[in-house]
Structures are given as structure tokens and as C-alpha cells.
Amino acid sequence: MSDPVGLVVAVVICLPALLLVSQRSTWIVDYLFFVLAFNRCIRRIVDYNNGYFNPYSLVSLTPLVVCGLATLAVLIELNRRRDSFGNRTAAVLFLYLIAIGMAFFIGFINSRFAAVYALGDYLAPIGLIGCGALFASDDRVIDRWCQSVTLTALLVAIYGIWQFYTIPPWDGFWLIASGMDGYMGTPEPQKMTLFSTMNERGPAGSYMCGGLTLLLLRQGTLGWIRWPAVGILAIAILLTYSRTAVIQIGSAVLLYPLLNRGTRSLSSIFIVILIAICGPQLISQLPGFERASDRVATLGNIHEDGSFQGRLMLFGVAIRESVTEPLGIGIGSHGLAAKVSTANKEGTADSTGYIKTLRTFGWIGFMLITVMMWRIWVAARDLAAIDPLDKNAMLFRAWYVSGMIAFLSGDWLFTATFFWVLAGYCLGRANELQENQWRSFDDFQEVDDYCDEELSVET
Secondary structure, eight states, rough: OOHHHHHHHHHHHHHHHHHHHHOOOOOHHHHHHHHHHHHHHHHHHHHHHHHHTEEEGGGGGGHHHHHHHHHHHHHHHHHHHHHHHOHHHHHHHHHHHHHHHHHHHHHHHTTHHHHHHHHHHHHHHHHHHHHHTTTTOHHHHHHHHHHHHHHHHHHHHHHHHHHHHHHOHHHHHHHHHTTTTTTTSSSSSSSSSOOSSSSSHHHHHHHHHHHHHHHHSTTTTTGGHHHHHHHHHHHHHTTOHHHHHHHHHHHHHHHHHTTTTTHHHHHHHHHHHHHHHHHHHHHHHHHHHHHHHHHGGGGGGGGGGGGHHHHHHHHHHHHHHHHTTTEEEEEEEETTGGGSSSSSSOOOOOOOOOHHHHHHHHHHHHHHHHHHHHHHHHHHHHHHOOOOTOOOHHHHHHHHHHHHHHTOOOOEEEEEEEOOHHHHHHHHHHHHHHHHHHHHHHHHHHHHHOOOOOHHHHO
16 A cells, blocks of 8 residues: 555654664664654554554564664674674674574565564664674763663653553554454553553563663663653553563562672662552552553462463463474564464464564574573673673673563563663673783783793893
């Protein structure tokens, strides 16, 4: 369907990214998160203005273009700076590129255009890991990226709360036209789950979860508005009814001192006590929070939860299907992406993030992803051993472990998340510090050899 307005808007969104990449600017990361956070909302406004829902809207492809440009810039730098880029980072990107290439090829056969539609999410980690590694030694850039992604998460939360209590007409229009009503409630105030500027409540909760994790575990983020922002994000996350986000944040706060030699243990205990005492009372006083309270409460009795029982059933189905289809069903066969075209194989049995990864990448791709994640963890571990006070490494370790726990509940990993920037940071920083250690050792060895030679001459 022809959509000249959508085309113009898509071009306007992509042009700044092209300019930033051509200038090799670090602001491409800030802009990428801005586009990821708001492109879906812009697309809904365009569709509402046009008077029809366009499943092939070019505005939805803007993250793919921006992520592709960022990835291209990283690959060019990788080729240009092979020696300084770091073997750790290159190895991780190589593993991921192989897994993505295989999954996209299979996904394009099974799902055609849906594979292209979903590719942007899967490309994002390449560019973000590369950028994090390239600028790991520049504290000002890393700090600015932290501020930017947290600020976009806060804006997503503010819009989401406004959405929940008012239902903007373009959001209600999209909910019905896309067939998402029912699943996310009815487009009436307080009768719909919050999905904010995203395409669904799960991605919205996951994105805001990343911002809240940064605010809670990285001191100095957003300055004086830090704690008000924590409250706004917490409210918005609860209104998504996303238990995965709640699990991840709670795990991160509890694990942070355990993984980092007791650092900020008192702060973590204080946060947990404050939530335990004030949380239920606060939730009960806020209008529209009855469903959120009930949904979170099921975490204490998960074995009797219908959603949990359904996931267990789907887990067995997915394992059996993965045996008959060992190469997976590819990118684009899951979620909303599959709805933009008729897929031959659609991922209907995605009970956890692990199962979705297995079904998407197949057994070979799943093993490649596993090795890649292990290499990232080893880099973070080595960095913590060399510099135990590195606040970015401490944050990443807690985010990593809590994320792997939350991955049992839902898929949050394969998209543009600041987790990948921190992963690249750990890879690049660990590689740099270890090279400096070896260089210092070599310098010491040369001095020692020189002294031995002088002593032998004198003798």
C-alpha cells in the first residue's frame, strides 16, 4: 500500500543517522536508542493520520536502517583497526555474525519479508558491542551513553503512564487495527496494559527495565532527578504487567553486592526493605493497579499460575519441534514480525527466552550464542579481577546474571539494549588492560635482561 507520508518520515528519521556515521560520531549510539524508543509511536501517529493501518510501514524499518549503519561503521573500524580493536571483541562478533547469518537465511525462506522486518533487532547487538569496545577507554562517552539511554527510558515511562490513563487516539486505533486488543486489553483508560511507545508490553517493560537497572546500580546517573526517575519507571513497569522485568530488576539488586565483594550491600538491603514495606501499600493506592498487583503477587505462588503451567507445556512442545527442525525456523518467525507476512513456520511455542533462541537459531546457532555469551562473561570476570572498582563492570556482572535468570521467563536479549554496550565495554576494557599488563611485563623483562648483561660485563 502506497504511503508517501511514511516514506518521508522514514527518510527524515534515517538522515541524521547517515550523517552521524559519515562523521564517525559517537552520538550514533544515543540516536539509535532514541529511534528504537520512539519509532513505533511515530509510526502509529502516521497510520492514524493516514486513516489506515499499514503493516509494511517504512517507519517500522528505521531501526533496521540505523542499526545497519551503526553495524557497518563498526565493521569498517574492525577492518581498519584490527590491532587495536581487540581479539576478544572480534571473536565475539565473529560468532554472532555466523549465528545471525544462518538464522536470517532460514528465516527469509520461512517468513520472507518478516525476516527483514525483524532483522534490525538482531543486528543491534553487533553495532552496540563494537561501539562499547571501541570507546571503552573514554569515560565521558560511556557516561553520556548511560545518561542518554536512561533518559529515553524515562520518557518512555512518562508517555506510558499518560497512555494508560488517557489512551491517545493513535494508540487505540493501532491496538484494534493490528489485532492486539484482547491480548493487551481494551483501548479504554485503565483497561489496557501499558505498552508506551513500543509495539508490545513485553518490549516496553524490558526497555524500561534497562533504564531502571542503570539508575539503581550506577551512581550519578541522571543526577538530581535519579530517584524521582526510579519511581516513575517502577510505576510504568508495573503497569506493563511484565513479571520478567520485575524478576530481572529484583535479581540485579540482590546479586549486585554478592558479585562485587559486598559493594553497596547496605544500599541493596535498604532498597529491598523499602520495596517490601512500601511497595504493596503504594500499589494498592494507585488507580488501575489492581491487575498489576495480582500479576506480581503470582510470583509467590508460581506453580499454581496458569501462565507458568502453559509455559511448561509449551517447553515440551518446543523441545520436540527443535529435534525435528535442528536448524531452527529463523529470524522473523516470532511475534509481531510474523504477522506482516504469511510465514511457513511460525514460533508459537516460545515458552522462555532460551527456547525462543533455540527455535530461532537452531542447535548450531544456539551453541554459537552460548559460546559468545561465555566469552563475554569471561571478559567481565577478568576485568573485575584487574580493576575491581570499575563501576561499569560491576553493573554489567549483576545485569548479566539477573538477565540470564529473567531469560527463563521471557526474551529480552536480542534487541538494542544497553546490556550490549556494557558487554562491548567489558570486552574492550579487559583486552586493553591485559595488553598493558603484558607490555609492562615485557618492559620489566627487558630491563632485567639489560641488568644481567651489564653485571656479566663487569664480572
